[in-house]
Amino acid sequence: CKGFEVRHLVKQYANADKPVLNDISFKVEHGTVLVVLGPSGSGKSTLLRTIAGLEPIQGGTISINDQVIDEGRPGTEKAGRSNRSSALRTRIGMVFQSYDLFPNKTVLGNITMAPLLVQKRDKAQVEAEALKLLDRVGLADRKDAWPHELSGGQRQRVAICRALILHPEVLLLDEITAALDPEMVREVLDVVLELAKAGQTMLIVTHEMQFARAIADHVILLDGGHIVEESHDAYAFFA
Ligand code: ADP
Ligand code: ADP
Numbered sequence: 363c364k365g366f367e368v369r370h371l372v373k374q375y376a377n378a379d380k381p382v383l384n385d386i387s388f389k390v391e392h393g394t395v396l397v398v399l400g401p402s403g404s405g406k407s408t409l410l411r412t413i414a415g416l417e418p419i420q421g422g423t424i425s426i427n428d429q430v431i432d433e434g435r436p437g438t439e440k441a442g443r444s445n446r447s448s449a450l451r452t453r454i455g456m457v458f459q460s461y462d463l464f465p466n467k468t469v470l471g472n473i474t475m476a477p478l479l480v481q482k483r484d485k486a487q488v489e490a491e492a493l494k495l496l497d498r499v500g501l502a503d504r505k506d507a508w509p510h511e512l513s514g515g516q517r518q519r520v521a522i523c524r525a526l527i528l529h530p531e532v533l534l535l536d537e538i539t540a541a542l543d544p545e546m547v548r549e550v551l552d553v554v555l556e557l558a559k560a561g562q563t564m565l566i567v568t569h570e571m572q573f574a575r576a577i578a579d580h581v582i583l584l585d586g587g588h589i590v591e592e593s594h595d596a597y598a599f600f601a
Contacts, residue, residue, distance in 0.1 A: 364427055365392040366532045366563060372421030373405070373412050376439040381420070382408050384587035390532070390580065392427075393561040397574045397596070400584035406567045409584070410534045413565065414456040415446040426453055426531050448480065455530030457521045459537040463509040469496070470505045473523045481528070488527070495523040499553045515546025519553055526557075533557070535566045575600035 366389070373383040382405045390396045398406050411417045412432075413424055418441040421434035431450045463472045473492040477483045496502045499519040509517060518538050525533060535554065539547040551573045558564065558577050568574055574581070578596035582589045593599040 365394070366390040366565075367425045367428075368413070368422065369425070370422035370434075371409075371412065371419055371424065372434055373408055373417060374420050374439055378439075381587055383412070383584075386422070386584075386587075386589060388580075388582055388589065388592065390563060390565065392531075392563055394579040395558050395564045395566060395577050396580045396582065397578040398565060398567050398582055398584065399574070404584040405587065406584060407536055410456065410536045410565060410567060412444070413532070414454050414534055415444040415451050416456075418442075418444050452476075452481070452528045453530060454532045454534065455525035455528055456534040456536065457518065457525050457538050460541045463517055463520055463524075465509050467509075468505070469501065469507050469509070469512070469520050472509070472520060473527055476524070477527055492523065492527060495526055496520075498556070499523060500549070513546055514542045515549045518542065518546075518550045522550075522553060522557075526562075531563060533562055533564045535564060535568070537567050537569065539568070539570060571600060 369387050371383055371386040372381050374381040398409060400406050408417065412419050415432060418438040419432060419434040420436050420438060423430045424432040432444050432446055467475065470489065470492055473495065474488045477488045478485060493502060493505060496505055499522060501516060501519055504512065504516065539550050542550065547570065551570060555577055575596055581593045581596050581599050583591040
């Protein structure tokens with residue numbers, strides 16, 4: 363399938379007596395948005411972190427466009443992260459609830475760091491692209507600001523730019539507005555809605571139910587290590 367797929371994924375933490383995710387399977391078509399719901403502790407963050415390659419998996423596969431990027435191996439509970447190559451790692455981007463920006467780098471420096479250092483891309487080209495992204499999220503005039511000079515909502519919009527500049531095929535958003543003051547939630551969610559309209563494939567964990575209903579093409583509900591509900595009609599699901 364063109365898009366993103368998880369098959370029979372099993373994730374167990376070291377010292378836990380059973381998996382936190384057990385036989386999870388779903389597909390996300392290219393250009394669509396999956397919203398992941400579930401009670402606190404149901405494994406939503408863990409699911410996104412395994413997909414991002416930040417956690418090893420013990421069973422199943424994670425694929426993009428039918429290419430397996432991660433394969434479960436039993437006995438890897440204690441490994442720090444998956445053994446995915448850095449080229450595969452950049453195909454999936456992630457923004458966290460409070461992913462602090464590098465405090466000693468400007469907005470522009472934060473966004474251009476990975477493409478310059480890790481991907482060795484051309485500086486002028488990367489900076490031009492960063493400015494375009496900042497313009498897209500309404501922050502073109504803050505390119506030289508330091509992180510501590512920004513509001514939480516502005517910082518999250520910069521964090522989104524930092525993920526997008528790596529051209530991820532899939533973008534993972536884990537509760538990115540949960541730590542924000544209410545008046546800043548809208549400006550961040552509006553950016554995400556624009557990304558969805560532009561065809562960015564995304565997996566989103568959020569407690570903003572109006573937003574979830576508006577953006578989801580597909581919803582899964584996790585509980586007890588399993589998908590307990592799944593819908594391709596978000597409008598009906600949230601009704
Ligand atoms: P959610 O995002 O749905 O709240 P989490 O993925 O954060 O759920 O957590 C799922 C379960 O896994 C919880 O029981 C949590 O305590 C446990 N857990 C999360 N991270 C770790 C970890 N690093 N080590 C051990 N257990 C963890
Ligand atoms: P969330 O529900 O948003 O994931 P948590 O408060 O559950 O937030 O977890 C915060 C951090 O603590 C995460 O990095 C998670 O992996 C880690 N964590 C959660 N539960 C455990 C646990 N039982 N053992 C070790 N680390 C954990």
